[in-house]
Amino acid sequence: MPMSKELEARIPEVGAAAGAASAAVNIEDNPLLSDERLPPFDRIRSEHVAPAVRQVLGRLEVEVQRLEEPGAPDWAHTVEPLERITDRLHRTWGTVLHLMAVSNSEELRRSHEAVQGEVVGFSVRLRQSQALYEKLAAMKAGPGWSDLAEAARRIVDHLLLEAELGGVALAESPRARIGEIQAELARASTRFSNNVLDATKAYALLVEDPADIEGMPETAVELASQSAAAAGHESTVESGPWRFTLDLPSVRPLLEHCPSRELRERIYRAWITRAASGEQDNAPLIEQILRLRAEEAELLGYPTYAELSLATKMAPSVEAVEGLLEELREASAETAAAELGALGEHARACGSDHAGELAHWDIAFWAERLREERYSLSDEELRPYFPFDRVLEGLFALAGRLFDVTITAADTEAATWHEDVRYFRVADETGRTIADFFLDPYSRPGEKRGGAWIQDAIGRSRLFAAPGEDARLPSAYLVCNQTPPVGGKPSLMTFDEVRTLFHEFGHSLQHMLTRVDYGMASGIEGVEWDAVEVASQFMENWCYDRRTLSGLAAHWETGEPLPEQLFDKLLAARTYRAGSQTLRQVHFALTDLELHHRYRSGGEETAFDVDARVARRTAVLPRLPEDRTLCSFAHIFAGGYAAGYYSYKWAEVLSADVFSAFEEAGLDDAEAVTETGRRFRETFLADGGGRHPMDVFRDFRGREPLTDALLRHSGLAK
Ligand code: ZN
Secondary structure, eight states, rough: OHHHHHHHHHHHHHHHHHHHHHHHHGGGOGGGGGSSSEEEEEEOGGGGHHHHHHHHHHHHHHHHHHSSOOOOOSSSIIHHHHHHHHHIIIIIIIIHHHHHSSSHHHHHHHHHHHHHHHHHHHHHHHHTHHHHHHHHHHHSSSSGGGSHHHHHHHHHHHHHHHHHHTTTTOOOOHHHHHHHHHHHHHHHHHHHHHHHHHHHHHEEEEEOOGGTTTTTHHHHHHHHHHHHHHTTTBBTTBBOOOOOOOOOOHHHHHHHHHOOOHHHHHHHHHHTTTTTTTEEEEHHHHHHHHHHHHHHHTTTTTTEEEEEHHHTTOOOOOOHHHHHHHHHHHHHHHHHHHHHHHHHHHHHTTTOOOTOOOOOHHHHHHHHHHHHTTTOOOOHHHGGGOBBHHHHHHHHHHHHHHOEEEEEGGGGSSSSSSTTOOOEEETTSSSEEEEEEEEEEEOOOTOOOOOOOEHHHEBBBGHHHHHHHHEEEEEEEEEEEEEEOOOTTBBBOHHHHHHHHHHHHHHHHHHSSSOOOSSSTTTTTTTTTOOOOOHHHHHHGGGGGGHHHHHOOOTTTOOOOOHHHHHHHEEEHHHHHHHHHHHHHHHHHHHHHHHHTTOOTTSSOOOOHHHHHHHHHHHHSSTTHHHHHHHGGGHHSSSOTTTTTTTHHHHHHHHHHHHHHHHHHTTTOOHHHHHHHHHHHIIIHHHHHOOOHHOOOOOOOOHHOOOOOOOHHTTTOO
């Protein structure tokens, strides 16, 4: 069924449901409808979700219809009402999504599920509104266009583009076809990822000889014994049998630590042919997905799907991206070959019988042996030097040094969703509060999603300014999953956890230090997605800066600073196998582009031929002819990374280049660091989505991005 029909059918449903709900519940008391600046977390319960969401949707539907009526297509009558609509929905639904991630429960999940479809329906209907599209287009063609601020024009351009990519601007028949294609693509992607899951589950390698697991990490062996027991074997951790699967936490330790070459080969071969045969064969789906995407691009007026994908991104063209990837390839190929040579030598020195010719299933194994010998840096050794409070102090001091902001705890001033959550205010150089944020640091299995992220609670916006204010101030949720305090000790962080905190804090800074006054382009809103990771990855660089690190590392009991030799190991470990890793990422990115730009389904080459052709330039060790890893490349066939895998490297190049401006100014020159920090604040942090990221980059760096800094940081510079 064409998507537009589905949407039309949903509108009256939303209204009717909302009417019914608002009659039954006393809506005034619903904290999810509160107009307070921050959600009253102490009062929100699961039962508030459905009535609040339906009330909001009902009210907003009326506003959307009013917005669609003929009238003056100017900023105040078109974009401002639209911002009010999306902001209200975000304040209610965004809070629900946030709680789903940090305070999950059976009841909350049920309430969320009950209304999720209605929210999605409403959002799609809003994005695809023909009447609204025409108003925006008329605005752009009208006389007032050039008087609008750059950020305002960008908002309108983004809204138009988003609607166009849904087919709004097309005639009825191609528009219907776009709907069909997108629905088919959604189904094909789901099948693709289900096949990967099923194929992963279907495979198992049962190990019975204790000699085969010698030297393997305890957690991996426990997991394998558990898995064997779950599959009906009588297993103990000590005597087995042990069952290994193609799940990453299972297959990875086997490839890295299993002394049996034969077992490693078996699981490696299974790994590279996952979802590539039988009922779970993804090969036909790959063809179908690529064909549909090419058709979609053509209907929407783009020569290829890669060009369609880049239309919403920072990177200017496929050629520019390929040029950058090629530079990285050239710079890393030799080092990668040397790294492979070093593994072979190490294997030989260890008396291995296959030292002369390492096979694919030997690489991870010997890479781990060499890493252990060279760096022997364990998380446990570093932890005592990174007590959470001290790390925060150091991080906030860095923010002060770079951006002239003061961060103060204000825990009693805001309601939170958990007692461990901290609340902070951010003040500018005059002492005026300009933003605030919540920090939810510790893991809480069962109720909190894994990983780390930030979400905007509210964005900076002039439209919602309180009396006497120029704009409503932004607020962020910063969520990590670090080790909680145990046994009377404070939370002692691993170095990875410290880096993660810096990363997320970088995102938060971009959200909080924005100067853009329009909610749809302030902070992280409206930043092109291949540019979104620049501020966050930039902050990670400071974890390797000696002065910054010494400001946040001190033994939690003795106060002793991080020993010099540990710091040196940290620095050295950063570039371990950087050549091989870069080359691998370049391979994925180039294959992704090639498939979405030059490949024609049904032509002489298959998608696997393309993958193999790219590999001839990116693989040091010739790949096996039966390699079908493309069949499990879910990022591009089932995730949002189609013709976008490059963005990992793209953002890394940019953030390293940004950091190198500080290196050039002199990391030990306090004044120069401060000056460069202010410039970063005035550009990347202040402009957010209000200016094209390439212009922002040029404003800061005075030139186009270069790969030199990333290569140098990775130890790959010539
Ligand atoms: Zn990030």
